[in-house]
Amino acid sequence: MSTWTPPSTVNLADIGFMDARSKLIDLAAFLDRVQRAGQEGDFRVQALQRAIKLLDASQPQRAREVLLSFSDPSTEPIAKATMQGAIGAFKP
Numbered sequence: 001m002s003t004w005t006p007p008s009t010v011n012l013a014d015i016g017f018m019d020a021r022s023k024l025i026d027l028a029a030f031l032d033r034v035q036r037a038g039q040e041g042d043f044r045v046q047a048l049q050r051a052i053k054l055l056d057a058s059q060p061q062r063a064r065e066v067l068l069s070f071s072d073p074s075t076e077p078i079a080k081a082t083m084q085g086a087i088g089a090f091k092p
Contacts, residue, residue, distance in 0.1 A: 027052075047089035 027048070034045050051066045059065075072090045 043091045044087065044089045 031045070031048070034040060034042070039045065047070055051069045054065045054069060055062055057065065070089045
């Protein structure tokens, strides 16, 4: 007979809060630098701005929605790639 008992409930806020806080501050600093440089119009920055708005949703699919917001929504393949590598956000 096993004497193993499952661990007690983990406080996720205790474990992840400081890391999430740090990432949020980094993001805010990045957006400040972009704004000071007058580069808010870059499609990647605009994609970040749209994704940030998705964080306020109360649904438990925020990570999925943020990821999809950076993705190319087209369903038809293109004949030939115009570049090599990823740029991190769909350029409309």
